Each structure stands twice: as C-alpha cells, then as structure tokens.
Amino acid sequence: MPTSATLFTGGGGADIGLEMAGFQSLWGIERDEKIAAAAQLNLPESQIINACVSRIDPRLLEPVDLLWMSPPCQQYSQARRGDLEDHQDKDAGVFCLPYIEALCPKWIILENVPGYVKATSFKEILGCLQRLNYFFHWKVLNAADYGVPQNRNRLILWAVREGLNLPFFPMPQRRIGWYEAISYNLAALPDSKLADWQIKRLEEIR
Incomplete structure (x- = not known):
C-alpha cells in the first residue's frame, strides 16, 4: 500500500481523503495543540506531531510515497482586508523545501487558496521542484465541480518524480446542491423543531 504524510495537517481532512484513495497515512505535522489532538483522534493509526514544521528535521521522519502540503493561506485569502499587516505565516511555505529535498517522495500535492500563486514561497517551491527534476503542473479548481455542494x-x-507519469486533473462533474447531497439521509432524520428565536421571528412576520 502506498504511504502518505502531510505538512500543516490541520484536523486531518487531507489525510482522511488520501486514505480513502488507498494510501496509508504515516505521519502529519500540526503546530496547534488542540487541532493536532483532533487530527490524532481522526487518524488513530497515524503519528501526528504537534510542532512547527520548521522545527522538525525531515531526515528523521519515515519516508513516504506522497507528501501533501497545505501552507497557511491567511495572507493570500480573498477575504483578507488590504489594510491589515502581513500575516506572520505568509512565508511558511518555504519550510516545505527541506521536506521535499530530504524525503524526495514519488508524488507531491500542494493545496492552497488561488491567491497563493503570488506568494514568494510558492515560487520557491516551484524552483525546488525544478532543481530536483520533478515534473509538475498546477491549476485552480472549484470543489463544486467534484461533488462538493459548495463553491470553493x-x-x-x-x-x-522524473520517470513517473504526471497525473491529469479530473474532468468536472455535474454540480449538486445541499439538498441533493443529503437527500439519501433525509428519511432517517427526526422531525425538526423550530428554535424559540425562529418561532418569535415567524410571529413578527405574521
């Protein structure tokens, strides 16, 4: 079974997806203690390391076939106001470079907000991949085109790595809404009840 690991693991969502795709999650690194604890609950068979990605020597970690990287995105999010100071983690993506160089995995995936293409760290990651003879391509995808009832x-x-086939991005699928996404489960749900504030609001409308 191919193996995987994640940088900036968060709650382990990417790891769970990789396991559903047939990978065995070996380890992940997450700085926030509570989020790391949640990831460990979600991935009981994996080693979740509660530390900054920059503080771990990747040469001491178990090699994996696939490395997933999700550097902090706050600096490059469209929701971020332009009058704010630069986010402290805006260049955290550069800490991915030592992992790429030390682990040299077969496959690498990076996920981030569209604005990350402007990040200096993204350009440095591309340069690192070129130096190490990786083939790569990138694209902005909408989760709504792949079964998620949300524009994202x-x-x-x-x-x-050189010598391997570069995977194609999947073709978009038919979009679905929230009702269709949960329709299979509606019959088993209990009858809903209005909250007090909803009842009050209805009375006001009437």
Whole structure:
C-alpha cells in the first residue's frame, strides 16, 4: 500500500481523503495543540506531531510515497482586508523545501487558496521542484465541480518524480446542491423543531 504524510495537517481532512484513495497515512505535522489532538483522534493509526514544521528535521521522519502540503493561506485569502499587516505565516511555505529535498517522495500535492500563486514561497517551491527534476503542473479548481455542494476555489499543484507519469486533473462533474447531497439521509432524520428565536421571528412576520 502506498504511504502518505502531510505538512500543516490541520484536523486531518487531507489525510482522511488520501486514505480513502488507498494510501496509508504515516505521519502529519500540526503546530496547534488542540487541532493536532483532533487530527490524532481522526487518524488513530497515524503519528501526528504537534510542532512547527520548521522545527522538525525531515531526515528523521519515515519516508513516504506522497507528501501533501497545505501552507497557511491567511495572507493570500480573498477575504483578507488590504489594510491589515502581513500575516506572520505568509512565508511558511518555504519550510516545505527541506521536506521535499530530504524525503524526495514519488508524488507531491500542494493545496492552497488561488491567491497563493503570488506568494514568494510558492515560487520557491516551484524552483525546488525544478532543481530536483520533478515534473509538475498546477491549476485552480472549484470543489463544486467534484461533488462538493459548495463553491470553493483552490489552487492544486501536482508534482511527480522524473520517470513517473504526471497525473491529469479530473474532468468536472455535474454540480449538486445541499439538498441533493443529503437527500439519501433525509428519511432517517427526526422531525425538526423550530428554535424559540425562529418561532418569535415567524410571529413578527405574521
């Protein structure tokens, strides 16, 4: 079974997806203690390391076939106001470079907001991949085109070691709404009840 690991793991969502795709999650690194604890609950068979990505020597970690990287995106989010100071983690993506160099995985995936293409760290990651003879391509995809009932644009980068086939991005699927997404489960749900504030609001409308 191919193996995987994640940088900036969060709650382990990417790891769960990779396991559903047939990978065995070996480890992940998450700085926030509570979020790391949640990831460990979600991934009981994996080693979740509660530390900054920059503080771990990747040469001491178990090699994996696929490395998933999701650097902090706050600096490049469209929701971020322009009058704010630069986010402290805006260049955290550069800490991915030592992992790429030390682990040299078969496959690398980077996920981030579309604005991350402007990040200096993104350019440095691309330069690192070129130096190490990786083939790569990237594209902004909308999760709504792949079965998620929500418009959510994300930058996705695929990279593979020299000699391997570069995966294609999947073709968009028919979009679905929230009702269709949960319709299979509606019959088993209990009858809903209005909250007090909803009842009050209805009375006001009447």
